[in-house]
Structures are given as structure tokens and as C-alpha cells.
Amino acid sequence: APAKAKKTPSKGNNVELSSDGEVEEGSWEMEEEEDGSSDEMVDDYGASSSEEEELLPIEKAALKQKSDSEDDSEEEEEEEEQEEAVEEASRWKMGKKEEDGTDLQLNLDIDEQFKLPTNEQIEKEDILFISCVHVSWLFCDSLTVVLPDEPPDLHIIHQRIKGNMEVLQDFVVKREEGRTRQEYLAVLRRDMAAYYSYSDFLLTKLMDIFPLPELINFLEANEVPRPVTIRTNTLKTRRRDLAQALINRGVNLDPLGKWSKTGLVIYDSSVPIGATPEYLAGHYMLQGASSLLPVMALAPQENERILDMCCAPGGKTSYIAQLMKNTGMILANDSNAERLRSVVGNLHRLGVTNTVVSNCDGRQFPKVCSCLLWGVLGGFDRVLLDAPCSGTGVISKDPAVKTNKDEKDILRCAHLQKELLLSAIDSVNAVSETGGYIVYCTCSIMVEENEWVVDYALKKRNVRLVATGLDFGKEGFTRFKDRRFHPSLKSARRFYPHTHNMDGFFIAKFKKFSNAIPQAQKEPAVEAAAPSTVPGTVMEPQPKKKKLEGSKVDKEQKPPQPSLKKRRSLQAQRRPLKA
16 A cells, blocks of 8 residues: 655645645644644744854844944933923023013113224125225226125114114213214214115215204105195186095095195005096196195285296196186296196196296396396296205105215205396396295205305395295204304295105295395405395495496396386286286
8 A cells, every 4th residue: 555645734724635635634733842842933034042043243243233222212212302301391491581581681781881883893884895996087997896794784783873872862971981972973974874875975964954863753754755645726626526536436535734725645546646537637736745835835816927937847837827716827937848848738737728838047037038027017926936956855756865966966056046046036026016926945955055045145136035824844044053044034944754744845935125136245255154134224226326336137127218108008008907
């Protein structure tokens, strides 16, 4: 009989193989050893304690190192958790202490004494150094630009300005020992020029005009645009009707103020203010609040002859026509022909019909139009002169003024303004029944363009200053540094953006009391700083005078004697027609 096959274990199952190939189910019986323990089945890829003895020494070292690293990582994690818990507890304690000591820390910061920066700190904060090695008439042959390591910190500069201001307000107590006021002022001027981006020249001028606390307010106000304002054209509508129409279009507005019956201030709008149907129909004019004041000071009357010597872009001219109710005659003049286009367009849009537009140099106005003014019209009743200026009152509109003006620009403007003002005075008829007034205004706050020019006119012509009729605004200067002006300059008015929330403006109103031009008085150069003489005390020229003493302008302005009766007869015929 054939022998049976030996039973062999099958992997994973307890089966038996018979000699005929059939599979018999059965349980695999483990052979017991002498000690009664069973053999352990181990996978070929596993490692057992018995196999560790067969490992090489390097393999044993690797296993030991691995186990040690695992133990170390566990210990490190535990230590990190403990450290985080300690840090959280310390943070909570420190936070509580900081809250308790906040007031104390603030007091320490306030009580800390302000110290001027050193020269090294100032040099580090310089933004740009430009040095020309060789300067010729036309160009620099070599230009070296050195940039600092890091830009200046404006926050530090601002804090230094505040500290410097506090010291200067109580200089004797808070000043640093051994330091002079001039050193503090020099650092303050430099810091303000860097923080607000002004030239050193202009900032020096402003420091002469304003006290230091007010100067900061002025500089801050120039960083914010002025409110948008419009003037109602009462030739076509009423302010109440215009306001309601604009409100219906989504415009948020309010009356400008008690001092104006036609102005409206615009806060915000869902439609363009300069393109509404009301604007195109001429119901209002976009006009700054400060530009309404000169016309109010001029106070034009119906059926008068008015000269607007520098009229562009036509806002003041149209306001004059509005107050005159399109009666009388307005001569709108400007030396710039291009700007006169906007004047003509605005006058047509607003429905102004009593205005004649001319293109003439204002300085030559009395000479060119002498026959027209005196022979036919008999001179103007009132003249408005909004003279060209440096624009230091409208820095919020034109920030370039901060850096592009120097001493020559100011003096050049002042010289032009003096010539224009004398021409404006010569164009007015002193014997006018209702007028004889001149209003001089600029959008500058420089004393050289305002009080100096007015004081010059008081000396050169038979005019005096009168009240402007404006119940607000600051008085004009009667003294500035080493200069002394006529006491009547108190009646002039100054307007500032930080006090009146409008562009900086200067307004002075003259009353002409004689058409004669005073004799030129020979004054020594030393008397330049002396007070001006009272205009009323200026003697009129004598009837008999030498040919050299008579001026050419005086002869041209005086009408010839034969035509005097004819001129008076024409005036007598024209007056009843106006009434």
C-alpha cells in the first residue's frame, strides 16, 4: 500500500493534503517540546528577541540611537508644554500690571523734558543732498545726489514739533540749559518745513505773520480742501427754489451763512455740480465763499458805472450785475485774452446784459481810455481791483505755492499791484453822486502785497480808507516788524482758512475825495520805515506850477477846458434818463 504523504502546514489555514490530492480539513496540532512550550511563528520580515542576537553591532547601535531619540523628543515636548504654560501665566500678570500702570507711564512721558536733536540726527533726517561741483550760467557740469540710509520718520518730527511748541510757550522754565530761543525756532522751522513740505522762505514769512499756535492751525487748514460753494443767480431764480431743485437731485447742501443771502455750501452730491440742468441754465455760479466778499464790500448801486479791472473768470463781474439788476454799465477788463473767453461764456449763461468786455493792460487803462472815461462817461463810480498775487491764501487749491515762491516773486507782485491800484484810483470820479469808491483785494496773506500796497496808495493819491461793511474778519496790520502803517488800515479785513473756513483773502476799501494828484514829496531814504502821513493832510497841487512838476498822466486825465461845459451838459442830459 502506498505510504501517506506527510502533513505540512499551509500558510494561513489549517488544512491537510491526502495522497490522492484531496484537501482534508482539520486542526493543526502543534508539537509540544519537552518543557511544554509551543513554537512561536514569526514573520520573515519581523524582528524578535531571538533575532536581536543575530544582528550586527552597527545595527544594534542604530536601534538604540533610534529609541533614545524617541525618548528625548517626548521629553522635549513635555518641557515645551510646561514653558508655554509658564509664559501664559507671566503674560497675564504683566498685562495686568501694564493696565494698572498706564496712567503712570503717560505721566512720565508728559513730564519728560524735550531736548533738541543733535547735528548728527538732523543730518540723518535730510531727505536729499544735491551739490553742484561746477555751476555755469546754463547747467551743472557735475551733479551728485546722495540719498540717506533711511527716510525720516514723520511721526518723530511731528512729536518734536509738539515738544518744541510747549517749550517755546514757557521758554524760561522748560528750555534746555545753554540753548537760546533762536536755536529752538530754527529747529521748529526746519521740522515744520519737512513735515508740511514748505520752502524755508515761505515758512519764515508765515512765522512772521502768525503766532506759533495759530501757525500750526493755518498749516493744518491748508492740507484740507475748502468747502464747495455756489452763488445763486437772482437774475433767474431764488435761492430757496434753487436749493429745493438741487436737493431733489440728491445734493446735500446748506445756506452759506448769515452774512450771505445768495450763497450755498455743498457737502456732497450724487450728480456733478458743474453739469446739472440748473447750472447749464445759469441758475447758479460755482464760486468760492471768499470771492463774494469783495463785491459785498464794493456795494454797487443801480444805474452806476462800474469797472472790474481784472475780471476773469467772471464770477465777481456777474455778481455785480446781479446786485445792479442788469442796470447801469459794467466794464469787465482783463489783460489775458484767453481768460476772457470764460468770462464771455459765463456772462451769457448767467443772463448778464449790462456788461462790456475789454482786453487791456490795467496799468495803462486811464491813459488808453482817457477820452472815453472823462470826455463821455465822466469816470467810473466804483472800481473793483482783484489784483494778481502770489496765491499764498489758496494753498489748499494750489499746493505748488508751498515751494515755488521766493522773495523776487513777492516783490514783483507787489510792484505790479501798486501800479494797478494807482490806475484804478485814477479811473474813479471823486465827484460821483453815488460812488467814488475803490475796493482792492488779493488772495494772498503776505503783508508786502496787502498793507504795504495800500499804504503806498494812501501816500500817492487823495484817498482814504473806509469801513468795508463786512462784520467779520480780522483787522489789517498797522505795524509789521519794523514797519509802521497808517492807523486807518484797521478798517481793512483779513480772512484765513483756519478761522473762517474760506480761502485766505485781503480786502481794503478806499474813498476818493479829490481827482487831483498830489505833488510828489521828496522823502529821504531813512524815512522808509516812518509812519505814513494822513491822506487828508496831503496838499493839493497849486494852480500855478512849473512844467517839470506837472505829470503827464495828470494832464491827460484832466479834460480840456473848452469841452468842460459840453461834458457837464451831457451829464445833465443823461441823469434824468437814469432816474
